[in-house]
Amino acid sequence: xxxxxxxxxxxxxxxxxxxxxxxxxxxxxxxxxxxxxxxxxxxxxxxxxxxxxxxxxxxxxxxxxxxxxxxxxxxxxxxxxxxxxxxxxxxxxxxxxxxxxxxxxxxxxxxxxxxxxxxxxxxxxxxxxxxxxxxxxxxxxxxxxxxxxxxxxxxxxxxxxxxxxxxxxxxxxxxxxxxxxxxxxxxxxxxxxxxxxxxxxxxxxxxxxxxxxxxxxxxxxxxxxxxxxxxxxxxxxxxxxxxxxxxxxxxxxxxxxxxxxxxxxxxxxxxxxxxxxxxxxxxxxxxxxxxxxxxxxxxxxxxxxxxxxxxxxxxxxxxxxxxxxxxxxxxxxxxxxxxxxxxxxxxxxxxxxxxxxxxxxxxxxxxxxxxxxxxxxxxxxxxxxxxxxxxxxxxxxxxxxxxxxxxxxxxxxxxxxxxxxxxxxxxxxxxxxxxxxxxxxxxxxxxxxxxxxxxxxxxxxxxx
Amino acid sequence: xxxxxxxxxxxxxxxxxxxxxxxxxxxxxxxxxxxxxxxxxxxxxxxxxxxxxxxxxxxxxxxxxxxxxxxxxxxxxxxxxxxxxxxxxxxxxxxxxxxxxxxxxxxxxxxxxxxxxxxxxxxxxxxxxxxxxxxxxxxxxxxxxxxxxxxxxxxxxxxxxxxxxxxxxxxxxxxxxxxxxxxxxxxxxxxxxxxxxxxxxxxxxxxxxxxxxxxxxxxxxxxxxxxxxxxxxxxxxxxxxxxxxxxxxxxxxxxxxxxxxxxxxxxxxxxxxxxxxxxxxxxxxxxxxxxxxxxxxxxxxxxxxxxxxxxxxxxxxxxxxxxxxxxxxxxxxxxxxxxxxxxxxxxxxxxxxxxxxxxxxxxxxxxxxxxxxxxxxxxxxxxxxxxxxxxxxxxxxxxxxxxxxxxxxxxxxxxxxxxxxxxxxxxxxxxxxxxxxxxxxxxxxxxxxxxxxxxxxxxxxxxx
Numbered sequence: 004x005x006x007x008x009x010x011x012x013x014x015x016x017x018x019x020x021x022x023x024x025x026x027x028x029x030x031x032x033x034x035x036x037x038x039x040x041x042x043x044x045x046x047x048x049x050x051x052x053x054x055x056x057x058x059x060x061x062x063x064x065x066x067x068x069x070x071x072x073x074x075x076x077x078x079x080x081x082x083x084x085x086x087x088x089x090x091x092x093x094x095x096x097x098x099x100x101x102x103x104x105x106x107x108x109x110x111x112x113x114x115x116x117x118x119x120x121x122x123x124x125x126x127x128x129x130x131x132x133x134x135x136x137x138x139x140x141x142x143x144x145x146x147x148x149x150x151x152x153x154x155x156x157x158x159x160x161x162x163x164x165x166x167x168x169x170x171x172x173x174x175x176x177x178x179x180x181x182x183x184x185x186x187x188x189x190x191x192x193x194x195x196x197x198x199x200x201x202x203x204x205x206x207x208x209x210x211x212x213x214x215x216x217x218x219x220x221x222x223x224x225x226x227x228x229x230x231x232x233x234x235x236x237x238x239x240x241x242x243x244x245x246x247x248x249x250x251x252x253x254x255x256x257x258x259x260x261x262x263x264x265x266x267x268x269x270x271x272x273x274x275x276x277x278x279x280x281x282x283x284x285x286x287x288x289x290x291x292x293x294x295x296x297x298x299x300x301x302x303x304x305x306x307x308x309x310x311x312x313x314x315x316x317x318x319x320x321x322x323x324x325x326x327x328x329x330x331x332x333x334x335x336x337x338x339x340x341x342x343x344x345x346x347x348x349x350x351x352x353x354x355x356x357x358x359x360x361x362x363x364x365x366x367x368x369x370x371x372x373x374x375x376x377x378x379x380x381x382x383x384x385x386x387x388x389x390x391x392x393x394x395x396x397x398x399x400x401x402x403x404x405x406x407x408x409x410x411x412x413x414x415x416x417x418x419x420x421x422x423x424x425x426x427x428x429x430x431x432x433x434x435x436x437x438x439x440x441x442x443x444x445x446x447x448x449x450x451x452x453x454x455x456x457x458x459x460x461x462x463x464x465x466x467x
Numbered sequence: 468x469x470x471x472x473x474x475x476x477x478x479x480x481x482x483x484x485x486x487x488x489x490x491x492x493x494x495x496x497x498x499x500x501x502x503x504x505x506x507x508x509x510x511x512x513x514x515x516x517x518x519x520x521x522x523x524x525x526x527x528x529x530x531x532x533x534x535x536x537x538x539x540x541x542x543x544x545x546x547x548x549x550x551x552x553x554x555x556x557x558x559x560x561x562x563x564x565x566x567x568x569x570x571x572x573x574x575x576x577x578x579x580x581x582x583x584x585x586x587x588x589x590x591x592x593x594x595x596x597x598x599x600x601x602x603x604x605x606x607x608x609x610x611x612x613x614x615x616x617x618x619x620x621x622x623x624x625x626x627x628x629x630x631x632x633x634x635x636x637x638x639x640x641x642x643x644x645x646x647x648x649x650x651x652x653x654x655x656x657x658x659x660x661x662x663x664x665x666x667x668x669x670x671x672x673x674x675x676x677x678x679x680x681x682x683x684x685x686x687x688x689x690x691x692x693x694x695x696x697x698x699x700x701x702x703x704x705x706x707x708x709x710x711x712x713x714x715x716x717x718x719x720x721x722x723x724x725x726x727x728x729x730x731x732x733x734x735x736x737x738x739x740x741x742x743x744x745x746x747x748x749x750x751x752x753x754x755x756x757x758x759x760x761x762x763x764x765x766x767x768x769x770x771x772x773x774x775x776x777x778x779x780x781x782x783x784x785x786x787x788x789x790x791x792x793x794x795x796x797x798x799x800x801x802x803x804x805x806x807x808x809x810x811x812x813x814x815x816x817x818x819x820x821x822x823x824x825x826x827x828x829x830x831x832x833x834x835x836x837x838x839x840x841x842x843x844x845x846x847x848x849x850x851x852x853x854x855x856x857x858x859x860x861x862x863x864x865x866x867x868x869x870x871x872x873x874x875x876x877x878x879x880x881x882x883x884x885x886x887x888x889x890x891x892x893x894x895x896x897x898x899x900x901x902x903x904x905x906x907x908x909x910x911x912x913x914x915x916x917x918x919x920x921x922x923x924x925x926x927x928x929x930x931x
Contacts, residue, residue, distance in 0.1 A: 449913030
């Protein structure tokens with residue numbers, strides 16, 4: 004419990020209306036989108052309105068040794084935003100201004116609380132887009148997605164969040180404000196702090212402003228679905244599309260379990276007897292190129308024994324993407340606990356990984372479906388279980404262990420886009436080795452020696 | 468002077484043939500491509516043949532408090548590789564193997580001593596390229612260009628080195644080996660160490676292996692030259708090309724002084740009465756798109772009062788690029804000291820920056836020409852002077868100060884691609900502020916507390 008005087012100091016800093024202490028609020032801010040995690044209600048939720056306020060809050064927290072949990076929209080999937088001990092949740096919902104859109108330099112400057120879709124809406128009138136597109140673009144914030152280095156459906160062609168953050172303002176654990184990077188396309192002044200703070204999950208500093216890179220919006224697109232009788236055929240089609248030197252904007256896969264669940268949920272006419280389907284969209288600035296690429300994709304799908312369906316209208320396109328967008332909600336509707344992982348492998352091992360996920364699901368008698376971003380090897384093996392069934396949860400944990408082991412054996416990684424948070428910390432050594440884990444701790448402890456910033460995420464708190 | 472026993476221990480570690488102590492060798496390794504710098508001959512040059520040897524050398528150096536200067540081909544332009552005190556130059560010329568080319572995953576794994584062009588030659592048979600292309604691709608190494616985060620002519624469309632390094636092996640100052648990243652397109656496991664070590668100029672760790680991203684080689688290209696009577700017209704043409712949503716592979720500018728010097732040097736028929744010329748190349752996978760983009764470029768050049776010349780053959784293309792490639796050697800031929808800077812501004816401020824560079828040259832009565840990568844705002848104001856003329860060197864230093872001040876005033880940066888090294892350390896605070904400089908020092912001191920790794924670069928040695 005925080006001393007009442009701390010609450011009063013916070014109220015004096017940011018105003019009473021920006022300090023929440025009601026029980027309902029505190030419980031609401033104890034969650035994010037991750038299942039099956041330890042968590043704790045915070046003492047207080049503070050809504051800063053400026054960088055200077057953030058600095059003052061950090062200094063106050065430091066003086067009183069209070070943990071700070073920075074928070075965007077809380078959509079993350081690795082426990083990156085849940086409080087693990089009492090402290091301050093720092094919510095950026097009131098720092099949500101787009102400060103600058105510079106069409107000549109293809110940049111935007113935003114506060115961390117700006118919702119990704121709001122930025123895209125604002126830049127659309129300039130014919131521009133901000134490409135990173137986690138599934139949660141309608142609610143996730145620029146600050147949160149930068150802290151998590153979010154990926155999304157367009158990662159294969161357009162890259163992920165870190166490829167679009169050109170500069171930043173950050174408040175450090177000592178209360179100092181640093182600014183680096185900016186509107187220049189090239190910048191090698193200083194260490195690459197932007198990329199250090201992107202993906203650091205709020206453990207090294209608090210992002211208070213972002214300079215984002217924009218690109219011209221693609222003018223044409225073609226959307227297709229390939230339906231396959233075997234996972235191997237689907238995997239070969241993925242490899243074949245890349246080998247044909249087509250880089251689709253999106254190249255998504257769903258396995259049988261996911262297809263069936265989505266169809267039961269949404270009734271959109273998916274082929275429930277298929278082993279796998281691919282959803283593919285090519286886009287670009289030239290109708291001719293997009294047509295040529297679509298033709299290549301269709302040829303590869305057919306050559307790999309796939310049944311092809313091309314969207315002939317925007318409506319048909321939307322219905323195909325509805326299938327993909329419904330994958331998670333459909334799976335979630337089946338059971339009370341959805342374990343959504345993001346084990347990621349080199350593109351050439353996708354088929355192997357899909358098959359092994361199915362085998363692991365069978366071995367542990369679990370409801371396990373896999374979908375995800377086949378084009379970049381970023382898969383989402385998803386396990387449905389009941390958190391009240393301890394025995395089943397035990398099997399789930401064993402299955403997850405095996406899934407990560409398989410991903411690493413294939414030369415993959417623990418996390419393609421969800422981050423480490425609390426959920427995957429125990430596996431870090433398996434990928435990084437002890438020397439890598441030590442390097443994580445060295446960085447954390449040099450920038451945040453008192454473990455004030457999002458403690459317990461990515462790096463274990465010293466002594467715990 | 469190193470104790471002879473240290474030399475003997477090094478010889479025992481890597482073999483006599485890989486330990487150089489001759490005076491000629493030591494002098495050769497006291498230089499890099501940067502003019503007008505302090506430097507020092509090292510005690511010894513060591514050529515490791517494996518990561519394990521690097522680890523043992525680092526441990527030996529640490530036990531004996533000896534500085535280590537990691538070195539690729541020594542082509543850098545900010546003093547990043549010159550020894551500043553006695554110690555070991557660690558040259559990677561014998562760790563020059565391409566370990567893996569994986570066309571399915573679009574990756575290559577290389578040792579740091581691999582020359583950039585050698586990698587490009589090796590991947591060409593798979594129809595692939597490694598896009599980063601500093602002017603020195605024929606000699607610069609993968610390790611050196613990663614340590615410097617090299618840019619180059621294709622940065623606008625294809626990005627710079629950091630965008631192509633997916634994973635790394637690094638030996639830290641404590642002798643530990645860490646590996647991170649790899650062949651997966653997405654990876655958010657751990658802090659983004661790859662991007663931390665890329666561009667850290669050998670001050671945080673020693674790169675011993677790299678996983679590089681490859682892309683399909685563009686199939687078509689069109690090369691054009693625009694000749695302009697004013698810098699403003701040329702600058703407007705650059706802005707117009709981007710506004711037309713064309714992203715050229717290269718978009719280079721040369722001012723009058725550079726044009727004249729290149730023409731005197733190479734006699735290739737450049738218009739010496741022009742105020743500026745643009746060299747523009749568009750490329751892509753589709754002839755149609757490339758033609759459409761070339762048409763847009765030609766329209767924009769003409770609309771901005773430029774005279775247009777399109778290369779009609781490979782020979783004509785080569786002759787246009789010869790002009791650009793000759794810019795530096797031509798300027799260098801004129802005088803004994805060439806100060807080549809890389810002040811970089813947001814694209815929209817290129818004209819302003821070109822004009823101010825000319826004005827600064829006039830103000831200080833210096834021979835100053837500017838050329839560079841107009842498309843990404845990365846300019847190379849280049850001053851010719853005589854290092855024996857102390858008074859002129861004084862004017863040069865004042866001019867350089869003003870050039871950097873102007874770049875920062877325009878929202879730019881001290882270095883677009885050459886790095887900080889020793890040359891620009893004194894300006895760091897002007898861009899980063901004291902809190903940013905402190906953050907640099909904090910990182911350096913946490914990873915290399917004894918200042919063993921390339922001491923005196925990027926971050927001042929504590930106590931100096």
